Amino acid sequence: MSFAPEGVWEPERLRQLISSDNYFRVLRFTFWQAALSTLFTLILALPGAYIFAHFNFPGKNMLQALMTVPFVLPTVVTAAAFRALLGSGGLVNSWLMTALDLSGPPIRIDQTVTFFLLAHIFYNYSLVLRIVAGYWSNLDPDIREAAGMLGASPWQTFKKITLPLLIPAIASAAVLVFIFCFTSFGVILILGGPGYATIEVEIYRQAVQFFNLPMAAALSLIQILINFLLMWLHARIGSKNRVSFFSTAIGGTPKKIKGFLQKSLLLTNLLFMVTLLLAPLSALLLRSFIGEHGFTLAYYSSLFTSHTRSVFFVPPINAVLNSIGFGLTAMCIAVILGLFASSYLASAKGRSAPFWDAVIMLPLATSAVTLGFGYIITLNTPPLNLRDSLALVPIAHGLVAFPFVVRCILPGIRQIPQSLREAATLLGSSPLQVWRRVDLPLASRPIMVGAIFAFSISMGEFGASSFVTRPHTPTMPVTIFRFLSQPGDLNYGQAMAMSTILMLVTASGFWLLGKITDNR
């Protein structure tokens, strides 16, 4: 539709697409960085997933909750966190400069590829860890023990048995990370600098700056097409690999840590997680308490007083409540849709299944600008005149979160042996009853993981900046952006304070959800 915004087909506005090699370069770069980010995240997160799937240790739930926090942070805040840590005036550099007596900062990472790759890992680490760990802990330990008894070394067992069994979960996580990085906008722009343009950036530039909607539409179609092909491939592989070795003891039983080898493995991993994930977050925390003149609570106290008498001022507690309300609604929408979709996909056979599997991933692969403008064009007639309705926010968030939920749930549901369902049917259960009594309970852990990510996607408001918003109901990220849009150290401090509150609220939300799942 946006190819002909005025009802006229204007091919000449698209000519640039073919005539300039610029777009090819952009495409190649986008692909390359997404692949690299996915690879690194997988390599780094798999050992962590092993630990989380197999061992119990003090503070596990808490650490898991904290690790999901990066997922909700606005890019500007993540950039601030990384700069506070690794920037030229950051903690590490100033420490190194005094320790080694250097005149200049030894680490110059700002506006480099390394910087945004690091940030992509930072964002996506917990995604891989949670999806893979959830699946891994459901694998039947008996197979591995059997392999061990038959004389296979632990490495052989892993390579020949565990890894192939894990493939569906790893592939699911990888596809998510890839698409996520492929459509990455803010992270690359801010941390990598403007020299690195992805397709997403080009779409925004064409649509907003040049008002060349046909070009923007063409680019977003290309983006969608590439992602679609990838997802379709993934779905085809996924639907063929339907071997299930399901543990009768749901979730297996996490073991206590023992022995030197396990202890050191755990320690190295924890150390890695702390440096990668928690260090930038604590740098942020520090910044919200330290002003020009040392320790201060001024930023927090000023959050609660309207400094500006602005008509849009809302107490921060309202922003917190708005965020939680939108988040919960979006989460429920996404989980319900996700459950239906995964149940359908898990039972669907034949050629159409991989196709639909790929189709449902599209909301995630569509650029935020395209989605936002699309809403304006399509939702403008009653009864669907939702363009400026408050309900658009949770619906839009839910739609973007929905593919995440499916990717989390689907491997779990496919893992359930068909024999269980057949047994239930033989015992007289209706299909609905089978679904409720067998599928739902057995997939409860993946459902919870999906729910957590749906919630956090809404809390972090991916790409929501290009939607029409009602300024009287700002969410936490919106208030953070408002502070950062005007000069002054108080504004900066308040933004950091608000980010800290955002981290706190999400971390405690995840922690609570984790508690609930564990206690059942």
Add this chain to the structure above:
Amino acid sequence: MKIFPTFLGVALILLAVTTVLPVAKAEKTITLMSHDSFNISKEVIEIFEKENKVKVRFLKAGDAGAALIQAILSKKNPLADVFYGVDNSFMSRALDAEIFIPYASPLLNNIPDHLKLDKLNRLLPVDYGDVCLNYDKAWFQKQTLIPPKELSDLIKPEYKGLTVVENPAISSPGMAFLLATIGRFGENGYLNFWKELRENNVIVANGWEDAYYGHFTSASKGDRPIVVSYGSSPAAAVYYSEKPLSEAPTAAVISHGSTFRQIEFAGILKGTDKPELAKKLVDFMLDIPFQEDIPLQMFVYPANSKADLPELFTRHAVVAEKPVIVAPAAIEKNRNKWIEEWTNTVLR
């Protein structure tokens, strides 16, 4: 295991709440659509609401460019009655799309002519501000270096690695600064300036937030003492200071030919069903209470010359006597080309 009913129940309740709440308070309303940076005091907007017994609804739709496009895309069934926030760099696009109806407000008499760019009064000037260089006073004092006085200082060797600018392809102050250089050095000379600026190690940041809070020495732990910002930014730095300040920590460079003036306009959207009320709202926006509220809410200057400036502005904020002028039509026509050339010169 009652996951499913719980989720379904919660979803329905919350969805119902979010849909019903806004409808419940049905009363006469008028809608003002704007970009995200729009701001006004509660008391001021209440004056209008009481006088006309109407509730003003606000819609924000992203940055200046994105908000305008959403207004254009929805022109068959407009989202609002009045739109605020078209600036002179996007003015031609707005007028070409024919989404505004003319309104010769009587208050235009108090607005200086050089701000009235649309002779048909489809877009009426509300406020203006100068995009210019800001520098960190303390940094230059400590290094005993003379602060920059005009644009061409930036390419001197002693200023190597001191400047951060915004990417004109995605940031509106970035675009304004590019226009300043085009006005200052001419269409034939501006690329040369940028080439030398690149050689002098300029950092191009994504947007204003990133430039100011990510790289500027005075606002964060950045390493750039010169940033592209506004003439009123020093006043904002004083106003939003953690401890009261008697002097601004930053200063703006507004010498001849080194600033670009951004003028922001409001207009009545074609297709509104409340044209009379919309006219009243535009009048109100150009009148003294609203105009005098603008500086401390949005940190730009009121267009109405009868509006008094707050002391903070007279002491710490500045406007250029001779800002660079580039005609709106020329901007819309060449935007694509200029940005492309700039990108090729500075980023590739």
